[in-house]
Amino acid sequence: MARVYNWQIRREMSYWYPENRPQKQFAAVFDINKCIACQTCTLACKTTWTSGKGQEYMLWNNVESKPYGCYPLAWDLKLLKQLGPQQWNGGGYEGRTIFEAAPAGQRVLGWRPDDHDFSYPNVGEDDCAGKIENGTNLHFPHLTWFFYLARICNHCTYPACLASCPRGSIYKRPEDGIVLVDQGRCRGYRECTQGCPYKKVFFNPLTGTSEKCIACYPKFENKLQQQCFLNCIGKIRMAGYISQPENAIPENPIDYLVHVRKVALPLFPQFGLEPNVYYIPPIHAPDSFLRQMFGPGAAAAIETYRKAPDDPDLAGLLSLFGCSEQVMPRWKRENDTIIGAEENGAEIVRVPLREPVYIREAFDKKYNVARVNCP
Amino acid sequence: MRPLYRFVVISISFTFLLPAGCQKTPPPPLTEVAAVKASSIPAKSDAAAWNAAPEFVAKLILQDLVEPRLMTASTPEVRVRAIRTDREIAFRLEWEDATRNDLADPGNFCDACAIQLPQKFEPTVPAPQMGEAGKTVEITYWNAGWQAKVEGRGDAITDIYPNATVDHYPFDAKSLEKGSPQQQEMAKRYAPARALGNAMAGPRDTPVQDLIADGPGTITPAAANGSKGSGQRTAKGWAVVLSRRLPEGIAAAANPQIAFAVWDGAKEEVGAKKMRTAWINFNVKDQP
Ligand code: SF4
Ligand code: SF4
Numbered sequence: 001m002a003r004v005y006n007w008q009i010r011r012e013m014s015y016w017y018p019e020n021r022p023q024k025q026f027a028a029v030f031d032i033n034k035c036i037a038c039q040t041c042t043l044a045c046k047t048t049w050t051s052g053k054g055q056e057y058m059l060w061n062n063v064e065s066k067p068y069g070c071y072p073l074a075w076d077l078k079l080l081k082q083l084g085p086q087q088w089n090g091g092g093y094e095g096r097t098i099f100e101a102a103p104a105g106q107r108v109l110g111w112r113p114d115d116h117d118f119s120y121p122n123v124g125e126d127d128c129a130g131k132i133e134n135g136t137n138l139h140f141p142h143l144t145w146f147f148y149l150a151r152i153c154n155h156c157t158y159p160a161c162l163a164s165c166p167r168g169s170i171y172k173r174p175e176d177g178i179v180l181v182d183q184g185r186c187r188g189y190r191e192c193t194q195g196c197p198y199k200k201v202f203f204n205p206l207t208g209t210s211e212k213c214i215a216c217y218p219k220f221e222n223k224l225q226q227q228c229f230l231n232c233i234g235k236i237r238m239a240g241y242i243s244q245p246e247n248a249i250p251e252n253p254i255d256y257l258v259h260v261r262k263v264a265l266p267l268f269p270q271f272g273l274e275p276n277v278y279y280i281p282p283i284h285a286p287d288s289f290l291r292q293m294f295g296p297g298a299a300a301a302i303e304t305y306r307k308a309p310d311d312p313d314l315a316g317l318l319s320l321f322g323c324s325e326q327v328m329p330r331w332k333r334e335n336d337t338i339i340g341a342e343e344n345g346a347e348i349v350r351v352p353l354r355e356p357v358y359i360r361e362a363f364d365k366k367y368n369v370a371r372v373n374c375p
Numbered sequence: 376m377r378p379l380y381r382f383v384v385i386s387i388s389f390t391f392l393l394p395a396g397c398q399k400t401p402p403p404p405l406t407e408v409a410a411v412k413a414s415s416i417p418a419k420s421d422a423a424a425w426n427a428a429p430e431f432v433a434k435l436i437l438q439d440l441v442e443p444r445l446m447t448a449s450t451p452e453v454r455v456r457a458i459r460t461d462r463e464i465a466f467r468l469e470w471e472d473a474t475r476n477d478l479a480d481p482g483n484f485c486d487a488c489a490i491q492l493p494q495k496f497e498p499t500v501p502a503p504q505m506g507e508a509g510k511t512v513e514i515t516y517w518n519a520g521w522q523a524k525v526e527g528r529g530d531a532i533t534d535i536y537p538n539a540t541v542d543h544y545p546f547d548a549k550s551l552e553k554g555s556p557q558q559q560e561m562a563k564r565y566a567p568a569r570a571l572g573n574a575m576a577g578p579r580d581t582p583v584q585d586l587i588a589d590g591p592g593t594i595t596p597a598a599a600n601g602s603k604g605s606g607q608r609t610a611k612g613w614a615v616v617l618s619r620r621l622p623e624g625i626a627a628a629a630n631p632q633i634a635f636a637v638w639d640g641a642k643e644e645v646g647a648k649k650m651r652t653a654w655i656n657f658n659v660k661d662q663p
Contacts, residue, residue, distance in 0.1 A: 052565025105444035114482020
């Protein structure tokens with residue numbers, strides 16, 4: 001095992017290979033507060049990439065209702081239990097990562113789902129935490145809560161799938177950090193399906209190889225956002241590149257949200273993979289739950305996010321989500337206009353900070369007709 | 376630097392010390408796999424011809440040298456017989472295995488076995504665990520799941536989950552004539568491993584694959600896949616016949632070696648997690 005630096009847990013850790021960061025790292029921000037679990041992302045991926053034989057059960061993108069939803073079954077609970085106490089001290093993680101907790105003979109701590117674990121693609125949908133007792137009324141913060149967690153492969157900086165594969169069939173692209181299974185080399189050992197803590201590698205029983213989210217690389221190579229990003233009804237997603245925290249560029253939307261404002265956080269950073277999908281945590285779920293899921297920055301992230309209405313930069317950047325199919329590596333605000341741009345500053349799209357609101361009279365006097373609320 | 380170790384082969388004869396005066400002396404166990412010369416190779420594991428070949432009982436040990444390691448011993452031994460012609464050599468491997476595991480899915484693994492030979496016969500043998508850099512080993516691998524496919528298991532989700540239903544695959548669109556080159560091409564697009572020619576992905580006409588390796592993690596399909604084989608369930612486990620071309624130079628080699636491996640699917644054995652032998656003396660000289 002080599003020693004590598006993981007900024008998300010603010011310390012060195014053990015990893016199977018030496019630190020070898022890509023020239024650029026694909027990353028994304030998902031705003032959980034905007035997700036309505038319509039599963040359009042899930043279907044966008046499904047119809048684009050996994051309509052083949054042996055791929056029937058694969059959801060490279062899925063949306064689950066937390067706290068009870070999961071695909072595959074109990075993917076998070078099982079590993080959290082295996083890993084034991086996960087102690088943070090300030091922003092630093094003092095517990096063990098899944099690499100450091102690897103049992104004898106294994107490369108990482110993990111478990112392998114079997115086919116029954118994939119039998120319920122949306123188990124726990126809309127189940128809320130707690131009971132609705134007699135006399136319950138609307139109360140803030142909510143006494144009972146749930147939220148939607150949209151998940152794709154995190155194209156981790158320290159992928160456990162890659163570390164687990166004894167054949168080196170999984171590789172991380174130096175040009176963009178996208179993690180891929182070499183379909184010509186894989187022999188279907190399923191070490192990766194055991195190793196990935198997010199359970200985002202799937203065994204194809206008809207080709208005998210494992211397959212996973214490819215970050216729609218044919219699109220991303222052409223500066224286009226991924227299918228599940230483009231089709232998102234709630235406009236919760238933005239794709240781009242992330243820098244190391246010490247090199248953060250405020251004009252880079254991902255860097256701004258993750259490093260500058262610290263409003264978007266990694267999923268289970270304590271596992272140690274430096275995952276590259278960052279979540280704006282839901283504002284209505286308890287801090288203890290969010291802390292376990294997104295690390296110690298959850299409460300501060302929510303505080304910042306709540307103030308967005310009075311924060312034109314943050315609100316402005318969030319309104320840029322879903323406004324163009326093109327990847328927007330740069331952004332800026334000019335008064336009440338937000339501009340998404342290429343790396344060289346060339347404008348891609350501009351949106352108003354606040355969409356104008358038009359109120360129409362219920363009765364149209366000119367045509368002498370009552371208006372209805374449909375287009 | 377090349378590894379300092381060399382696997383100099385030492386044959387150890389295990390002779391049982393029997394008390395003086397004992398009337399019957401059981402034949403000492405074989406210390407080598409000895410191939411009997413014949414005019415043809417039996418294709419089936421139950422052919423009478425196998426009785427002419429002596430049975431070598433190979434003790435299996437854990438693969439516990441490289442991660443992922445097998446931590447709990449499973450199949451204790453594999454019984455081996457070998458028959459050869461001037462061009463080919465066949466092995467019958469038999470081992471006990473209570474369950475037939477021939478369906479791979481996310482959580483289920485297939486029974487399998489393999490034989491390993493050095494590519495070149497030199498005074499020092501390659502590392503017994505998949506060879507080493509510059510000292511390639513040749514592996515002939517049989518898999519129970521492939522056997523089931525060769526025997527007719529289909530390529531549909533209902534062949535794995537009989538109650539599954541699927542609305543539609545894009546390559547089954549009415550506009551594509553079934554079996555036409557366009558339709559086949561479209562189907563391939565949705566099976567990336569097959570599109571790349573990965574032998575894992577089929578279509579499969581043999582349950583055997585020829586492989587080479589230069590150390591752990593390097594296993595690669597050999598240039599040609601000429602070996603044959605077939606496996607049958609027996610009352611207690613599996614009997615598998617594997618036949619391959621007679622390795623070049625083996626008849627003249629001073630002290631040829633061979634190794635075997637067995638995977639028990641029920642124990643989730645796959646890849647590096649296997650029971651294997653060390654190198655075993657291999658006698659292919661013309662038998663008297
Ligand atoms: S999320 Fe899982 S599959 Fe994706 S890179 Fe990380 S370890 Fe690999
Ligand atoms: S990025 Fe592309 S491949 Fe990955 S989940 Fe989204 S649509 Fe699927």
